[in-house]
Amino acid sequence: MGSIEVPIGDYKTTNGDEILFTTGLEGCVGVAIFQKSKVLTRGLAHIYFGGGVNDLEVQSEMAQEQMAEFLGKFPERNRSAIITAVPFEYTEDHTYKNRMLDFLQNYLQEEGVEVKEVDEERIVGNVGEVHSKDLILTPNEAKIIYRNAHGGCGQLSDMKKIKL
Secondary structure: OEEEEOOOEEEEEOOOOEEEEEEEEOOOEEEEEEEOOOOOEEEEEEEOOOOOHHHHHHHHHHHHHHHHHHHOOOOOOOEEEEEEOOOOEEOOOOOEEOHHHHHHHHHHHHOOOEEEEEEOOOEEOOOEEOOEEEEEEOOOEEEEEEEOOOOOOOOHHHOEEEEO
16 A cells, blocks of 8 residues: 655545545644545545634635635535644633634535534543644545644554544
8 A cells, every 4th residue: 555645735546555644733724535436536635724813814715725626626526524633722712723624614514515524632542732633544544643742642542533
């Protein structure tokens, strides 16, 4: 099996032997798209977000353009998505959120994509406080690896697995 790293940008494959992955999802958002028809088509996008509240409007416009182009690679309507990011912005109601994750979730739903999973974990088992995430897309599941500020990823039991 070959593996393909998706830095900021996106990648689509119908090759069942390829594993797609992206790392360093801190403020950025990872989006895994899969479309089931005669052949399973999978794709992974790493959407940049710098995290500044004042930057959200400009960055969300760029993200919307990127997602529109990415979704165009999946022309059939039976598309599903898994999205993940670290919620880092402390809100008035004493919770954390990631505005780009919220924006992309709404955008995907408006485009008719079934959002199967939204991962906003901030505290995870042996990892503790999550600083960044890795998203791996295999031929039959998505895996989210949680990392703390030291790069540690706890134990395999701390990794989330989602069947496609």
